Amino acid sequence: MKKLLLLLSFLTMSFVVNAQTEPKVGDVLIVKQPSNQYYNHVDFPKLNILVKRGKIASYKSEFESEVVIQDVKTKSNGDTYVVLSKKDGSKFFGLKTKVKANYNKAIEAGELKIK
Template identity: 35%
Template sequence: MKQFIYTLAFTFICVGMHAQERYVDQIEIGDEIILGNPSGSHYKFVDVPRKNFIIKRGGIADLSTLNKTTVTITEIFNGKEPKVTFKRKDGKKFFRIYKTMTADFDKAVASGELKMIPEKGKAAIVR
């Protein structure tokens, strides 16, 4: 009976580990993604500075400028919670002061804050 319980528990652990989608494995440095709408009134998984920090540095704190902005991935940090660093494709700065921003990639894609651009020969993630 103990062996059956251990086997069953091991099976659930293995299935649980493979059930999580890792979108970060499908991207490379230089790939382009699109910033989507925030999941609430502000971005949860894209690390956007608070409005008072943007204003103190002389920027324009308008979150609507991020919507549908095409960005290029510059760094990928693999780990327990994979993060990506990205910059704007057109070379401008975010809020006129930040060159790059970061995001918790898997959670941001799952929530729709980041959207992957389908390329020829690659499968697209549509949400």
């Protein structure tokens, strides 16, 4: 009986987690460190652009930043893109107020995390 109850609770929790994969305007995400040197699915400026603008060539200032989804767009090929802005209202790297990201691929790659 305990095993059945444990199994049912596990299945319920996994269903709830999978149900939260659809982004909505106002959801809060956390920017995580990319698996390699660059962000592939979040449209941050390239490092050479940051240097040209007088900034430090590093993405470290954005690690663990909380961002809010401002807009959600689904393309005809099924990709879901979101427009992100910082929760505190500041700019990304002191340059951009909003950035675009491929939601599903960024979550899978670990570049963004659902809070």
